[in-house]
Amino acid sequence: MVAVIHTSSSLRAVLMYNERKVGEEQAVCLAAENYPKEATDLTFDQKLNLLQKLASLNLRTKVNSVHISLNFDPSEHLSPDQLRAIAGSYMDKIGFNDQPYLVYEHKDVAHEHIHLVTTNIRSDGSRIPLHNLGKNQSEKARKEIEIDFNLIKADGRNQELQELKPAILAVDYGKIESKKAIAKVLAGVIDRYKFTSIPELNAVLGQYNVLADRGNEGSRTFQKEGLYYRLINEKGERVGVPIKASSFQRKPTLKYLQKRFEINEQLRLADKIRVKNAIDFTLYGKSNVTLDRLTNILKREGVDTVFRKNDTGLIYGVTYVDHRTKSVFNGSSLGKNYSAKAIQERCSPMQLTTNIAQYNVPDLGEHSNSISHSSRHSSHQVFPDFPFQQRNLPVTNTKPEMADALFDPLKQDGPIPRPLRSRKRKKKKGLSQNL
Incomplete structure (x- = not known):
């Protein structure tokens, strides 16, 4: 439980x-x-x-x-x-x-x-x-x-959730062979997660310092529908030499991925409601949940939140990676209330903290993802003489009119408790009163 x-x-x-x-x-x-x-x-x-x-x-x-x-x-x-x-x-x-x-x-x-x-x-x-x-x-x-x-x-x-992201998959360029490390990440992600686009795939790969790169739109690689896989550092910067998708044993080329996109579109339909409920449960009726607190709470539910930013640092997109159902959703695919713009409006207007880990993924708008922590405390004041001290009496022993009184709307015109009463300011006597 x-x-x-x-x-x-x-x-x-x-x-x-x-x-x-x-x-x-x-x-x-x-x-x-x-x-x-x-x-x-x-x-x-x-x-x-x-x-x-x-x-x-x-x-x-x-x-x-x-x-x-x-x-x-x-x-x-x-x-x-x-x-x-x-x-x-x-x-x-x-x-x-x-x-x-x-x-x-x-x-x-x-x-x-x-x-x-x-x-x-x-x-x-x-x-x-x-x-x-x-x-x-x-x-x-x-x-x-x-x-x-x-x-x-x-x-x-x-423990099962932790095994979804084993440390052995994390790639650190320069310490182990790039192609071998990338192959391990691809084997652990492509056939397990349900993504429907390259940006959604990169939302998962970016957490292991790997990027699926189609190149710029005007490049020959992009026009020929080619695909490379490469390493990125903790800042999302490309490092090392890109490796053709066709050179890997599984051959995870763009053509292969496009077939996966169509299959995954149907497979992940039943998983949408879980991510939407996790977001709604966190934000519904609350006005003090910041973006970093939202990502922290969703992470505890097994959902990583990946924000996409432009060159000036403004958030323009969001992707949710559900590690329990292994489904990946762009925010807008869940509905308008879950897009990057709507989530920022639903959250408290506070900037993300500087402690947040970010993955700047330059390809196809995959610039960063963010996770942070927050907490809340409050004080209290005691007021005696609550008229419902005996509310735990069985229904059969409670008179109907007494029970109905418990459900009356809260009246705001009653006496204000003394600790909450504001002090009255003394009026200064005018000059006419002193004459």
């Missing part, structure tokens, strides 16, 4: 993401735990209002939405009761057992997975810390649940 945790400041956006999947018949709400009604009896507003009322008790905490996905091995097929039990065990182990939370089973990808939606603001207004939630509680809970429910362990799955 793999647990992925996202936090944000918009409960509405997170809930809408899951409810939209329900409306598209790609998900179903399995449970509404610690709600006074069953999930099937709740409307969208009722689900949201209870969470928002909790969040309103601590207005100092901006990050109050917790969105978790629990992912299982594709070979595992779990019943709704098993998924509910796993969700309950996980929330209990990470300290969210008393929080109201919603459980959604998503059916938009091949592997079984569920989404959990809740808030980290307790009924007394205190905040559940999130900064070590993934590293400490979640990781421990994940391993215990794998044993308790006899699930396939994620450690072996992570």
